[in-house]
Structures are given as C-alpha cells and as structure tokens.
Amino acid sequence: MKLVVEQAAARWYKEQMDLSNGDALRIFIRLGGDGSVHPGMSLGITKDSPRSEGLRHEIEGILFFIEEDNLWYLEEKELRISFDDRYEEILMKVV
Known part of the structure; x- marks a missing residue:
C-alpha cells in the first residue's frame, strides 16, 4: 500500500486551506460520493493530527x-492525489 501526493496537489491544499508548514491533513473514508473502490463510499480530507x-x-x-x-x-493499492490543471481540481485515484 502506498500514499503519493504530487507537489501541485500539496501546493493547492496549502493555499486553499491556508495551511502552514507542520500542519497535517487526514484522508478519511466517508459515506456517499463516487468512490472507485467501494460503491457508496469516497475519500475526504480534513486538517487533523495523526x-x-x-x-x-x-x-x-x-x-x-x-x-x-x-x-x-x-x-493493498496505491492512492495518488494529483491536481488537474485543466479543470483546476484535485483528483484522488486508487490504482
């Protein structure tokens, strides 16, 4: 299993969520949405401490x-978080 956050996505979160060096973002499972791995579930993100x-x-x-x-x-898959310049949005992809 692996978590990969691309630099452009990290910069976007830092700017949009007014984050500072040392802050932490938790990726969590939520009900609803259009998750590709488990129907009826998707991923969310929030500022939190591990x-x-x-x-x-x-x-x-x-x-x-x-x-x-x-x-x-x-x-046992990889979660890749990237930023789509064309649509100016975050992509969370499980591969």
Missing part, C-alpha cells in the same frame, strides 16, 4: 496521512 497513522506522505511541509483503521479502503 493518532494511529497507517500511511503517510510529507510534501511541501504538510503531512498527508491515512489512519490505520482506514487502510482497508485501499485494498
């Missing part, structure tokens, strides 16, 4: 993490 991190990726001074109890969502 309690029991399962995966982490630090970039642009920001820690992105998934708690250990949410790792089942990835099913």
Whole structure:
C-alpha cells in the first residue's frame, strides 16, 4: 500500500486551506460520493493530527496521512492525489 501526493496537489491544499508548514491533513473514508473502490463510499480530507497513522506522505511541509483503521479502503493499492490543471481540481485515484 502506498500514499503519493504530487507537489501541485500539496501546493493547492496549502493555499486553499491556508495551511502552514507542520500542519497535517487526514484522508478519511466517508459515506456517499463516487468512490472507485467501494460503491457508496469516497475519500475526504480534513486538517487533523495523526493518532494511529497507517500511511503517510510529507510534501511541501504538510503531512498527508491515512489512519490505520482506514487502510482497508485501499485494498493493498496505491492512492495518488494529483491536481488537474485543466479543470483546476484535485483528483484522488486508487490504482
């Protein structure tokens, strides 16, 4: 399992969420949305501190993490977070 956050996405989150170096963002599972892995579930993101991190990726001074109890969502896959310049939006893709 792997968590990859591309630099452009990290910069976007830092700007949009007014984050500072040392801040952390938790990626979590939520009901609803159009998740590609589990129907009726998708991923969300919120500013938070890790309690029991399962995966982490630090970039642009920001820690992105998934708690250990949410790792089942990835099913031994990789989560890649990128920024789509054309549509100016974040993409979360499980591959």
